[in-house]
Amino acid sequence: MASISFAPSLQRHVGVESCEAAGATVRDALEAVFAQNARLRSYLLDDTGAVRKHVVIFLDGESIRDREALSDPVSADGEIFVMQALSGG
């Protein structure tokens, strides 16, 4: 399964921990995490389901291409890292 981890600032606000998440796409993997932590959704995604302007999601070291539908495919050993952008403070 893919692994997903979060910057310390997110951990501070919403009590999320690194975990494994099953999913063919970044969207699927995040939804699996939201199923366990519903409050996290609004910290990462806006009301349309797109990634918030000042949040960055990395997949295997590169930022994801599809910030609207989060359709980037995730491999079995993919690594997802979610953090705040340097802007937006």
Added chain:
Amino acid sequence: MSDRFFVGTRKGLFSFERRSGGWKQAGVSFLGIQVPMLLPDSRDGRLHAAVEHGHFGIKVHRSGDGGGSWDELDAPVYPEKPEDAPEVLDPGRQVPVPWSLEKVWSLEPGGPDQPGRLWCGTIPGGLFRSDDGGDSWELVRRLWDRPERGKWAGGGYDYPGIHSICVDPRDSNCVAVGVSCGGVWRTEDGGETWEQGAHGMAYDFMPADQGGADPDAQDPHRMVQCRSAPDHFWVQHHCAIYRSSDGARSWREIENVQPSGFGFAVAVHPEDPDTAWVVPAKKDEFRYPVDGRFLVNRTRDGGKTWEALTVGLPDPPAYDLVFRHALDLSPDGTRLVMGSTTGSLWVSENQGDSWELVTTHLPPVYCIRIG
């Protein structure tokens, strides 16, 4: 009268209490995070705070102990845009107005006959209603779906927003909201039907026959209603100060206000609709005290004449700006609390005749609520 008020700032929520040595900071919450809007609800004693994370969006928190501890609630969430709903474009930039919360810009309670009723005004222009004290919110589609929303533009932000919500003390179903830039919208049935009310407002830099007086495009910065004479409203508009005496259905410009008719905040005395306060600034894009002289203007005759109140305020030059929600008046009309973009905070116990400086070292002040 409660000897406490709350200050929402760029970097946290601060409470102040009056003690033997004067007003002192009593508590702090959400340090480091923007708090653009607050509501101390006198009906149940609970305090609501909108907390705006620069990265992680807007959250709403509620406290039952005056800010000592908080519960995070679900913020208002825009529903998914139905496929058959028309795409509303920002009139200036021609980009779609998103069905997504950008800012909580006003929070007000319903009437005493509506326990649990709260109203929330937002950017990009939606009005939300709760009937369970903020546990859940619903977008008021009857206003959001008005076709005139296609003429609403952003006023200082990318998209339009509802910054003022006035619930009629005589009838809780009568509500007027101020929209920058979308005029004034009124309902008499709790939000089922709405009418534009900004008739008479106009921009001074655009000809009236080219849209300068179009009510749907107006920019009232802030709107307040007189509690004891609820047909009387005051608006600090982008271009001038306006009054209504017919329930926000039409407006008359208050002319020749010196040193400027521009500003953001306005307050009206709860028992006297002819007494009001504004904080003037050099107009349009400048927005600093005229000639560096920071003052509060007060009228007691409905705007015919104004007194410049300066006792206890800084000598020139001073460049404080008071945002639209950063001036509050106590329910008995005697105490004013005011905060500025330079982090200064003042209290007046005599309707503005004199001011006590409480601090000059807050982060920029966004919102003040006495409660």
